Amino acid sequence: MGAVDIVDREHLRARVERGDRLRVKLGLDPTRPDLHLGHTVVLRAMRRFEDAGNTGVLIVGDWTARIGDPSGQNVTRPQLTREDVEAAAKTYLAQLWKILDQSRTEVRYQSEWFDPMKLEARDDFARRHREGRPIGLHELLYPLLQGYDSVAVRADLELGGTDQTFNLLVGRDLQQAAGQQPQDILTLPLLEGLDGVHKMSQSLDNYIGIDEPVSDMYWKAMAVPDSLIVRYLELATTARPEEVAAARSALERGANPRDLKKDLARLLVSLYHGPDAAAAAEAAFLKSPQAAEKTVPAGRQRLDALFLLTGLVSSKSEMRRLTEQRGLAVDDRLVASAEDEIEPRTGMVLRRGKHQAVTLRVQ
Numbered sequence: 001m002g003a004v005d006i007v008d009r010e011h012l013r014a015r016v017e018r019g020d021r022l023r024v025k026l027g028l029d030p031t032r033p034d035l036h037l038g039h040t041v042v043l044r045a046m047r048r049f050e051d052a053g054n055t056g057v058l059i060v061g062d063w064t065a066r067i068g069d070p071s072g073q074n075v076t077r078p079q080l081t082r083e084d085v086e087a088a089a090k091t092y093l094a095q096l097w098k099i100l101d102q103s104r105t106e107v108r109y110q111s112e113w114f115d116p117m118k119l120e121a122r123d124d125f126a127r128r129h130r131e132g133r134p135i136g137l138h139e140l141l142y143p144l145l146q147g148y149d150s151v152a153v154r155a156d157l158e159l160g161g162t163d164q165t166f167n168l169l170v171g172r173d174l175q176q177a178a179g180q181q182p183q184d185i186l187t188l189p190l191l192e193g194l195d196g197v198h199k200m201s202q203s204l205d206n207y208i209g210i211d212e213p214v215s216d217m218y219w220k221a222m223a224v225p226d227s228l229i230v231r232y233l234e235l236a237t238t239a240r241p242e243e244v245a246a247a248r249s250a251l252e253r254g255a256n257p258r259d260l261k262k263d264l265a266r267l268l269v270s271l272y273h274g275p276d277a278a279a280a281a282e283a284a285f286l287k288s289p290q291a292a293e294k295t296v297p298a299g300r301q302r303l304d305a306l307f308l309l310t311g312l313v314s315s316k317s318e319m320r321r322l323t324e325q326r327g328l329a330v331d332d333r334l335v336a337s338a339e340d341e342i343e344p345r346t347g348m349v350l351r352r353g354k355h356q357a358v359t360l361r362v363q
Helices: 009-018 037-051 082-096 111-117 123-130 137-147 149-153 162-177 214-222 226-236 241-252 257-273 275-287 303-310 316-324
Strands: 005-007 023-028 055-060 105-109 157-161 184-188 293-296 328-330 349-352 356-362
Touching: 005 009, 005 162, 009 184, 023 037, 023 149, 037 055, 037 157, 037 184, 037 226, 055 082, 055 149, 082 105, 105 111, 105 149, 111 149, 149 162, 157 162, 162 184, 214 257, 214 275, 226 241, 226 257, 241 257, 257 275, 293 303, 303 316, 303 328, 303 349, 316 328
Parallel strands: 023 055, 023 157, 055 105, 157 184, 293 356
Antiparallel strands: 005 184, 328 349, 349 356
């Protein structure tokens, strides 16, 4: 399962060994319409608990999703209307059953316990909500004490990403205050997005959605940074530990990352669209001119010489013109100067516009 941390580890181990049937809670804020691979890390963990006979309790954060980020630091997540959240929640639920067992999943909405508190009836809250001004957590603590998610659903175990550790611990404390046995906590790794830097997020457009068209999912998987191939195999697919280890060893021995990405893309498409769709996507990819491969000599080279060698440009003047138009890229990083030097590596991708690309193989 790849857990990062467990609280209380021994207590949870004892319950599992006794065969206790647990209420395993996971909360998701429906801020955008689609689920992506980052969500699936925790969703697939919940499915494993469901397959073991436990009940998954999915909390649809239709209330917290409307608050936004109270710190004001996350400019990519604005406050949403009830209508925005309800629309996103519908698509979330439609896509969830690609991963979770619907017969073992209890879906609950925060509005079941937050709406009766009439918090939004407070004039100061309503005014600040309309103005998009942040609401401090301390102002919400009192109603949370009366109806916080984990208390409301009597959770035995809560799953979440490592960025949610504090929130999960608060739920544990509130259960104790309410006279309940505190939930155990299991945190899982965050999956980096296609930019290789930030966690996967629709706001940053660095994601692979689980409901994406087959071709889009395959091509996006082929754009995963080389450094994250193994991590994606481990966290986002059904690859067995020995298969992940084999991929890691192959890369360390100098295997072409492109070959490993094809394995990753095939696994992802098979998982969400079926093996026939994966085979068709791979065949289409291999026939595409964007899948072309070019052998180049090792050693540092100027970009204009490299683009000429691959045939993506026909002259140095065309290279300069396209550079000025921001039409050329190396591994999705725009070329700033035709005269820059780089050291090519196997698997590096040179791009011209959106529909022309060459993958390098260093001799």
